[in-house]
Amino acid sequence: MVKGLYLYCMQTPQPVTIKDIARKLGISASTVSRALRGSTEINDDTRKLVQDLAKELKYTPNPIALSLKEKRSKVIGVIVPEIANYFCSAVIAGIEDIAYNMGYHVVIFQSHEKYEREVININLLASRRIDGLIISVSNETQKGAHLAELIDKGVPVVMFDRICDEIDTPRVVTDDAGGAYDATCHLLEQGYRRIAHVTMAPYLSVTKNRMKGYMEALKKYKIPVQKKWIVHCDFDFANIKKALVKLLKNTPKPNAILATSERIAIGCFEVLKEMKLRIPADIAMVGFFDNPVCRFIDPSLTAIHQPTFDIGQSAARLLITMIENNTLHHQYKTIELKTTMEVRASSMRK
Amino acid sequence: MVKGLYLYCMQTPQPVTIKDIARKLGISASTVSRALRGSTEINDDTRKLVQDLAKELKYTPNPIALSLKEKRSKVIGVIVPEIANYFCSAVIAGIEDIAYNMGYHVVIFQSHEKYEREVININLLASRRIDGLIISVSNETQKGAHLAELIDKGVPVVMFDRICDEIDTPRVVTDDAGGAYDATCHLLEQGYRRIAHVTMAPYLSVTKNRMKGYMEALKKYKIPVQKKWIVHCDFDFANIKKALVKLLKNTPKPNAILATSERIAIGCFEVLKEMKLRIPADIAMVGFFDNPVCRFIDPSLTAIHQPTFDIGQSAARLLITMIENNTLHHQYKTIELKTTMEVRASSMRK
DNA sequence: ACATATAATGCAAACGTTGCCGGGAACGAG
DNA sequence: CTCGTTCCCGGCAACGTTTGCATTATATGT
Numbered sequence: 001m002v003k004g005l006y007l008y009c010m011q012t013p014q015p016v017t018i019k020d021i022a023r024k025l026g027i028s029a030s031t032v033s034r035a036l037r038g039s040t041e042i043n044d045d046t047r048k049l050v051q052d053l054a055k056e057l058k059y060t061p062n063p064i065a066l067s068l069k070e071k072r073s074k075v076i077g078v079i080v081p082e083i084a085n086y087f088c089s090a091v092i093a094g095i096e097d098i099a100y101n102m103g104y105h106v107v108i109f110q111s112h113e114k115y116e117r118e119v120i121n122i123n124l125l126a127s128r129r130i131d132g133l134i135i136s137v138s139n140e141t142q143k144g145a146h147l148a149e150l151i152d153k154g155v156p157v158v159m160f161d162r163i164c165d166e167i168d169t170p171r172v173v174t175d176d177a178g179g180a181y182d183a184t185c186h187l188l189e190q191g192y193r194r195i196a197h198v199t200m201a202p203y204l205s206v207t208k209n210r211m212k213g214y215m216e217a218l219k220k221y222k223i224p225v226q227k228k229w230i231v232h233c234d235f236d237f238a239n240i241k242k243a244l245v246k247l248l249k250n251t252p253k254p255n256a257i258l259a260t261s262e263r264i265a266i267g268c269f270e271v272l273k274e275m276k277l278r279i280p281a282d283i284a285m286v287g288f289f290d291n292p293v294c295r296f297i298d299p300s301l302t303a304i305h306q307p308t309f310d311i312g313q314s315a316a317r318l319l320i321t322m323i324e325n326n327t328l329h330h331q332y333k334t335i336e337l338k339t340t341m342e343v344r345a346s347s348m349r350k
Numbered sequence: 351m352v353k354g355l356y357l358y359c360m361q362t363p364q365p366v367t368i369k370d371i372a373r374k375l376g377i378s379a380s381t382v383s384r385a386l387r388g389s390t391e392i393n394d395d396t397r398k399l400v401q402d403l404a405k406e407l408k409y410t411p412n413p414i415a416l417s418l419k420e421k422r423s424k425v426i427g428v429i430v431p432e433i434a435n436y437f438c439s440a441v442i443a444g445i446e447d448i449a450y451n452m453g454y455h456v457v458i459f460q461s462h463e464k465y466e467r468e469v470i471n472i473n474l475l476a477s478r479r480i481d482g483l484i485i486s487v488s489n490e491t492q493k494g495a496h497l498a499e500l501i502d503k504g505v506p507v508v509m510f511d512r513i514c515d516e517i518d519t520p521r522v523v524t525d526d527a528g529g530a531y532d533a534t535c536h537l538l539e540q541g542y543r544r545i546a547h548v549t550m551a552p553y554l555s556v557t558k559n560r561m562k563g564y565m566e567a568l569k570k571y572k573i574p575v576q577k578k579w580i581v582h583c584d585f586d587f588a589n590i591k592k593a594l595v596k597l598l599k600n601t602p603k604p605n606a607i608l609a610t611s612e613r614i615a616i617g618c619f620e621v622l623k624e625m626k627l628r629i630p631a632d633i634a635m636v637g638f639f640d641n642p643v644c645r646f647i648d649p650s651l652t653a654i655h656q657p658t659f660d661i662g663q664s665a666a667r668l669l670i671t672m673i674e675n676n677t678l679h680h681q682y683k684t685i686e687l688k689t690t691m692e693v694r695a696s697s698m699r700k
Numbered sequence: 701a702c703a704t705a706t707a708a709t710g711c712a713a714a715c716g717t718t719g720c721c722g723g724g725a726a727c728g729a730g
Numbered sequence: 731c732t733c734g735t736t737c738c739c740g741g742c743a744a745c746g747t748t749t750g751c752a753t754t755a756t757a758t759g760t
Contacts, residue, residue: 013502013503013504014421015479015503017745017746017747018746018747018748019746019747027709027710028709028710028711029710029746029747029748030709030710030711030712030747030748030749031708031709031710033746033747033748033749034709034748034749037748041707041708041709042708042709043707043708043709046708046709060473060476060477061477061746061747062418062479062745062746062747063477063478063479064414064417064418064423064479064745064746065418065715065745065746065747065748066746066747066748067414067715068412068414068415068418068714068715068716068717068745068746068747069714069715069746069747069748070715070747070748071364071715073414075457082443083439083442083443083446084436084439084440084442084443084658084659085439086434086436088439089433089434089435089438089439090434092433092434092458093432093433093434093460096433096458096459096460100459100460105457105478106457106458107425107455107456107457107458108442108446108456108457108458109446109450110443110446123410126410127410127411127413128413128455129365129412129413129414152363153363153365154363266642266643266646269646270646291641291643292616293616293641293643293644293647294643296616296619296620296647296648297643297646297647297648298646298647298648298649299648308434309434367715367716367717368716368717368718369716369717377739377740378739378740378741379716379717379718379740380717380718380719380739380740380741380742381738381739381740383716383717383718383719384718384719384738384739387718391737391738391739392737392738392739393737393738393739396738396739411716411717412715412716412717414715414716415715415716415717415718415745416716416717416718417745418715418716418717418744418745418746418747419716419717419718419744419745420717420718420745421745
């Protein structure tokens with residue numbers, strides 16, 4: 001067993017500071033500070049002495065002291081609805097990748113799809129003097145006052161995926177309309193004519209855009225939109241199932257479903273299985289779906305993929321540029337990334 | 351569009367401080383400080399005045415100044431191999447849940463399964479004056495010197511899942527041996543006798559423990575261990591597949607596989623499908639698997655589940671207790687949580 | 701030798717907060 | 731009238747770092 005030296009004495013060692021180095025060398029703290037950052041107005045001998053001792057004592061500057069002085073924390077906050085799903089965690093991986101390389105740290109918050117919790121998190125963030133925020137709003141978020149307030153305080157904000165329409169701050173989104181259009185066209189090409197659209201809360205930007213793509217595709221094929229085939233639901237599995245059961249009581253029944261989130265797609269999938277409907281023979285399915293496991297599902301699900309890692313990277317790049325240029329906007333108002341469609345068994349020609 | 355007032359003027363407002371309040375009220379900063387924390391040695395009228403103004407100006411204490419003074423950051427660091435997989439993100443959700451309620455923030459780092467990157471992250475963490483660390487070590491990590499060094503600096507550390515044996519600090523693990531034992535017994539009960547064990551790097555604690563459970567189950571059924579049926583691989587899909595193809599060239603071929611991680615299980619699954627082997631008719635499968643999507647896979651996979659959210663919660667509770675008691679150990683040296691097995695089609699009697 | 705330029709270093713303030721110490725005012729007791 | 735006590739409050743230092751300015755010592759030019 002390797003045991004820490006200090007396991008046995010309660011007193012923990014204080015990190016070595018500039019003052020410690022100054023004291024040991026009999027010089028002033030300012031000289032040490034300048035020597036460490038290689039200022040030219042310090043004698044070469046002194047500088048070497050200081051740098052050597054600093055290395056020996058394993059000096060590392062205290063970022064908290066620096067933050068206090070320079071009024072920046074080198075920390076960016078991320079608020080997502082839930083971290084424990086593939087989409088969010090992959091986006092965060094992208095954010096972390098860029099942040100890490102730019103010397104920023106990432107702190108994570110979850111809104112758990114609650115507006116109230118989102119507001120609390122934002123206040124917490126603001127009081128923590130975080131340098132910037134990347135957010136995908138909760139399912140409940142219709143107003144952007146909390147975000148506007150944060151921006152008013154001078155904190156740069158980048159939104160991704162679920163954006164808040166009324167807030168004018170840079171955003172990273174996927175071409176939701178295009179994705180839904182492609183998916184719907186694909187179903188239509190396969191001969192499905194009664195396509196249901198099972199989607200999220202109507203006020204969410206992604207919902208609106210995917211709806212737009214869905215309707216455009218129908219229009220292109222001159223299929224009238226059936227209101228009763230458009231279902232909005234939240235992220236609770238029981239509710240998703242209830243909504244779907246109701247949908248499937250319609251006559252004529254839809255013969256295809258476009259599901260606009262992983263959770264909804266899985267919910268649909270379960271209900272169809274429970275009802276012993278064959279996919280795609282009785283009813284076809286296409287979903288917005290990123291989890292790589294989905295291609296092993298039986299039947300394998302045709303998926304609209306979002307470029308998750310890219311979304312995170314782009315959002316982080318945008319935000320850090322804003323932070324370092326000390327501005328609240330960016331030359332890019334909106335970065336829109338393309339979706340890709342992977343056609344699999346669940347949407348094959350009947 | 352709601353636009354932030356300051357979108358149009360570059361100068362961002364400075365957060366209001368105690369000094370601002372003191373100046374406006376013509377009193378000293380220390381009085382304001384005391385009034386805000388409700389000290390009894392402040393006149394009721396003054397206190398009310400201060401508190402009202404603080405509320406009006408939306409004063410929030412600067413946590414960075416506090417951190418500097420009190421030498422603690424109220425931030426805990428988390429290092430995981432990769433965040434973008436179900437296990438890790440679910441553990442982090444558990445950590446965040448507890449941390450949030452205890453007034454701590456969570457910052458995330460990824461080692462990307464590289465020892466080197468893990469060391470860099472730990473140094474970064476230390477220089478950031480983080481209050482504590484929760485870590486699951488990388489696939490490459492065999493030595494614990496970097497962790498010992500951090501502990502020597504007085505930073506409390508809790509390990510979870512992939513622990514580092516030589517480091518004596520609290521750990522939260524699952525009953526890996528028990529899980530593997532259950533899985534193997536289950537396969538044996540179903541009549542499978544040639545059970546291969548596809549697992550991770552041999553020096554990892556989880557590998558050792560799962561191996562132990564596997565061997566115990568075989569011993570119970572008086573089946574000799576076949577070395578050639580034990581395969582170690584890393585997390586690269588190509589390598590997993592290569593290892594598996596080699597394994598399946600043995601005669602007699604194994605007729606069941608125990609896969610000890612989600613990635614390995616998926617890799618095995620793909621190879622078996624490619625080789626047109628039927629599951630479980632030709633070869634059965636059981637895997638350590640947490641992703642909820644796995645029950646929709648064809649055939650549905652028998653899974654050993656780890657209590658991911660609990661692991662995160664327990665680790666966070668442990669760590670925060672250590673931080674607040676200012677100690678490097680805990681009455682619980684090891685918290686071991688039970689696995690659960692969900693029997694599905696992939697391991698049914700042949 | 702003296703004025704001046706130049707190089708190297710120290711001092712002090714600042715960032716926002718808290719806590720110790722000290723002091724003035726009011727008041728009661730003697 | 732004096733002393734002691736209590737109540738409120740201000741001043742100062744400290745946390746670790748940076749930076750403008752002052753200071754000292756040395757070198758250069760005449």
